[in-house]
Amino acid sequence: MLRRHLVTALALAGSLLVLPAAAEQDKPTPTPKEILARSAPAEWRTPDPQNLLLMQLPSGRVLIELAPDFTPLHAANIRTLVRQHYFDGLAIVRVQDNFVTQWGDPNDDDNGDKSKLRSLGQASKTLSPEFTRAIDAKLPWTPLPDGDVYAPEVGFSEGFPVARDPASGQQWLAHCYGMVGVARDVAPKTGSGSSLYAVIGQAPRRLDRNLAVAGRVLEGMPLLSGLPRGPEPMGFYAKPEQRVTIESVRLAADLPAAQRPAIEVLRTDSASFAALVEARRNGRNAFYTRPAGKVDLCSIEVPVREAKSAH
Amino acid sequence: MLRRHLVTALALAGSLLVLPAAAEQDKPTPTPKEILARSAPAEWRTPDPQNLLLMQLPSGRVLIELAPDFTPLHAANIRTLVRQHYFDGLAIVRVQDNFVTQWGDPNDDDNGDKSKLRSLGQASKTLSPEFTRAIDAKLPWTPLPDGDVYAPEVGFSEGFPVARDPASGQQWLAHCYGMVGVARDVAPKTGSGSSLYAVIGQAPRRLDRNLAVAGRVLEGMPLLSGLPRGPEPMGFYAKPEQRVTIESVRLAADLPAAQRPAIEVLRTDSASFAALVEARRNGRNAFYTRPAGKVDLCSIEVPVREAKSAH
Secondary structure, three states: OOOOHHHEEEEEEEOOOOOHHHHOOOOOOOOOHHHHHHHHHHEEEOOOOEEEEEEEEEEEEEEEEEEOOHHHHHHHHHHHHHHHOOOOOOOOEEEEEEEEEEEEEEOOOOOOHHHHOOOOOOOOOOOOOOOOEEEOOOOOOOEEEOOOOOOEEEEEEEOOEEEEEEEOOOOEEEEOEEEEEOOOOOOOHHHHOOEEEEOOOOOOHHHOOOOOOOEEEEEEEEHHOOOOOOOOHHHHHOOOOOOOOOOOEHHHOOOOOOHHHOOEEEOOOOHHHHHHHHHHHHHHOOOOOOOOOOOOOOHOOOOOOEEHHHO | OOOOHHHHHHHHHOOOOOOHHHHOOOOOOOOOOHHHHHHHHHHHOOOOOOOOEEEEEEEEEEEEEEEOOOOOHHHHHHHHHHHHHOOOOOOEEEOOOOEEEEEEOOOOOOOHHHHOOOOOOOOOOOOOOOOOOEOOOOOOOOEEEOOOOOOEEEEEEEEEEEEOOOOOOOOEEOOOOOOOEEEOOOHHHHHHHHHHHHEOOOOOOOHHHOOOOOEEEEHHHHHHHOOOOOOOOHHHHHOOOOOOOEEEEEEEHHHHHOOOOEEEEOOOOOOOOHHHHHHHHHHHOOOOOOOOOOOOHHHHOOOEEEEEEHH
């Protein structure tokens, strides 16, 4: 039995806006794989090495793209921390099921001895919140057509899922799967980027506009999501030996060119991305005979690939 | 620094439908913990032991509640399989990041030797799809107020997240985190319940109405979600030793009373559940100063607790 076919059709795409006639229904729509194979080189971008973090874990590398157009102070402070090798030897401190994996200084909790905390050095200890920013026509904007439970408008900008409210003139990065947020103390201005979390479950959109979002995991999510959940409240690990150690975090810009991750990200303002969105909405094949006809913001993953030049 | 407070406010609740005045904003709303502490015994139900599966893994137990009012043929067939001890010694065969964990017969793939497949015995090899069912006033219905990207109406019925379309008169279980679906072959009627999957990421609502949903994981999700993702396409494990073995699956009704899981589930048509929904929509405290004001179907978890009588 073709049990593997459970999700074969998730790889299929289409562009029918209405339910097709019977004859049409037998015709599969283009798959994401086919759409990407036909994409033009100019539809892909190389992340700015100033925005690309490489977090090395014992299990492999995690690549994170910062979003300085949305959270510039946080991007700058995280770069400062990384350049001081702040994260090297720190750890994943908690994994809470259907919520987040968080990393930083294991001594940084309510009960820890503050004198044991690693110094933030030249980095700021607190930053302005940057929970939202102004809508700006200079930033690219690819709206989605099917609405959103939480915000008046949703779409993509510079590779990131974004929600916006034209009435207030504000936009913000949405807490979708794989997005990286900035942990903080109770007061809104107490985030620094020294402790970060990645979303590993249903998008906790209630966090939007309450926490700064610094970027997105481009590669390595399974190394963060596929970990044992911590036994303590909020998924904290109980013992040091349960924690995954962060070997190092480096900025791609600080690495020799040959050591920089050779990856490309599909532009979210490209025709191929639009085709992928349509594939998610109306993709259809012999297995998935009933397209949803809709897609929600956090069900769209922006493709990342090995750079063609690296082949 | 109170980094643990990242999500403290997720435990907080409220009932303000408009943004509160400045003085009101300083007043935290009731937390889910407080709401549950005040709940009445009659607001909790004991799952019917005919619908409660206990899947024993080396790492612990997973409890699954079947949903015979939505997928009766599948519930009956799964009971038949379980009573034959069909699942004992089978395995978790794949874990695909941000999608599903699937279990069943490891030989059940496109390339396997069909002669090695475990017999389904008295169980049916295929079933009618049961992808949707008629809306029926006899089933409880707790609608949510904030809409949905995919369906005209969403809410809860008998503890399960449900989407419905009054125009067609149909309703169906939604593929939210922790929901258990029935893998199948290409043809819609080829599911049997002998291979099941649990959602471990952003709700793949595009699966709704394309696959039968058999129930929900009540306990043990971390044992399914916190596993290494498989290295093969679609998260299949490459080697037998990578797979988690299923020690046994039993129906609670078939266990001696003393061995039945002593759990209770909050009724989704109770006042306390309504208060929890409101807490998710408008919960507010010193950390979360900006309530979302909305909640999506799959961001609401139905509480499960140890039965009071078990204390």
